[in-house]
Amino acid sequence: MRSITCLMFTAVIHFTGLSLHAQTSPALFSPAELQEDLNHLRHLITTVHVNPYSELTPVQYDSLFNHISASLKDSATATDLFKKIRPVLARLSDEHAQLNLKTELLDPIYRSKPVYPPFTLKKEGNTYRIGYWLGNAPPSYKELQPVSINGMPLEKLLRQCALATTGYPDQRMATALHRFGYLYPWAADAQATEFTITGATGQAITVPGIGLKEWETFLAAQQVSACPERVSYTRHGTTGYINACSFDVQPKGKYSVDSIRATVDGIFEQIKLDGVNRLIIDVSRNEGGSTAVGDYLISYIYRQPYLSYQTNWKRSDEYLKLLRSWGFDNAPYAAEPVGKVLHFASDRITPESVPNPFKGKTVVVIGAATFSSAMNFATLVKDNNIAPLMGQTPVNGHPTSFGEMFYTNLPHTQLFVRFGVKEHIRPAGKTPDNNLHPDLPLTDAQMRDINTLIRKARAIP
Template identity: 65%
Template structure:
């Protein structure tokens, strides 16, 4: 199968607003309208997503939808409905999926009021201590082990936060802990701007809430990712060449077009050849994806034999065929297949592109927790075809087998935006129970603190 484009999706929950006096009131939708949206969402999950039952069985999904339908007894806003249906998308185990509302359609109080808890959590055994804090007041309680918040047990809140995100179960839990206070309004049965926290030691803590803006400012400060104006850059360290591939993002034209980036890669490898380095490091540890074409071209420089590409399953549906044609594309095999059929494309053998300055030394590829999307695709091809040595840390957001090629639409009444995959990309080595890309050489945070320290770990 030819290379694919993976959408880059950094999952932060889109949370917004409700009002003080004088601000607009949310539009309410009747139970009938909400049930129509729910039934449409149910139809999409069943007929369009390539593998909706990777986590829940059909019977379990039916029960989930039936429970939501039973709860729709009164008129509600789109935001209130969104809060109910987020788990439907979470259980797809689709890390590129989304379900959200445009800011102007969300209830205003999610933006303006202090409904957000001012801390993150970590998990130690069965305990949930406060980890990082927003502001000096909350910081006084860092390390305190939480039992409940406003009468709700903390483990239940963490589970509910996880179902407000997307991705695989472990991935959702990591996000729920790391963004606990930010996700809290979507998990809590009530909206509050002050919190009574009980600890396992019997202590009571009273904390005021913070705003969504406070949280987003803090998240931006914690990202740890600098600008990536140069998609790839090269530096020589003695006999080792180091390429920082911080992004595979491409544009249609200009400096960041695929052809321009390929020309940049040619230039870098010309310098690698001139320097005569014997080892080469390609660092995608902070690369969140873009075009698989960039990764494929890098492979052509470091691996000079045919290799196996991804397997692909592709679900046939009228909804996606209509969307595909609206983009000006068509596929005769897909269009001619019966609705509901999953077309399987086995791994194809790929012959690397001929390049002007091939590297013939030893190659290392660095992966990290943020490695995602097409950067994950690149690193997985490296691993499964034994092209180079993977070093670094196991990615949290990305997985070697997952969903891609996005279908998207809006629910007819609430206009909730829904996006998920119509293709399942299966790594060349096949599906594995452990759907993680684990490095050949595992490094600690200290060993990856800077480039010089990282290069000292090469064997």
């Protein structure tokens, strides 16, 4: 039983609502109200999420909730509860999970004060460096190998920043590095507006913080994808290169499923006319969209039946109510007992009949950004031996992951919570290392050079 659409999402905390400059005072909630919200979240996690114990055992999860519960002794804001329950969502290992706080409920210091360090981090071997500096950077920053910020060990800060995100542990740590300054106030003292970065040699620099607006502007720019065409094609001698940079679809217009299918049809007609005998399909920058696009591409490069994903789906009254609110009434699902995990084995998929199927050798390129339905596409290719993979192991995407979202607001603080009710398991089954590794690894420089991609692809037997 396959999910038709996988959402594109980068897991991290989110703020939504009024202008960042609104100065309304956030409401205080009583200890009883905070406990009710926490207990409601505990109920949802344990009864609706398909597999809440993929990372923590039931005993460990109870301990986490009990620790939070014991801390709710005084009246507090939604921000306070938000900060406390972030690890609950993080520990689900659910890369589509989400925790949102309306901006008008965000404590003023977070939304209007310069409490955010103006830099990202990167790891080089066993050391850390400044990655990107927002604004004017001091000349000496490139020489630093940060080991602490305002006296707190960097390793500890990164672990706590990672718990402000969602996804698998390695994915959370990568996000903690890439968005370090943005996540810092949720891991350390949110009162600081200056940051002393101490390096491995004792060298230190002190820099002023920036505001939330500056960070959100930077992050929005990072997410802009230069992908005017979802799927495009260029010829390089006898090798064809398909840049499948997005599987995102829209109900109508240029990016509808029908329009994208027509584009793919035209590409493979041109490939036939060009006499191409080797084909590269590049999803290394593809963050997902609709699985239908990936399935249609497979129809052009593979003519034999292949195995789809397996699926686990938990039966809950909460998700059934949500389904019915959308106008769906799944009678077989409703008939199952609450709490049962329904298992759907892999289906054998017969590729669609297409006008100009490709008969040469195909290679698929994956990369750090390959995510969601693009990850599904690459995993189907890998597990069914449809084509070899080259490139780099995706950072955010994982071949077995959660999907089909349940979402709700906590009753008092109105914190928005989202997580998966289905677990999509790769055709080859779960593996201890839940990553998709290329058959031929490539360096960053090789990934950026189209001529190298072509040469490497042609060398694969």
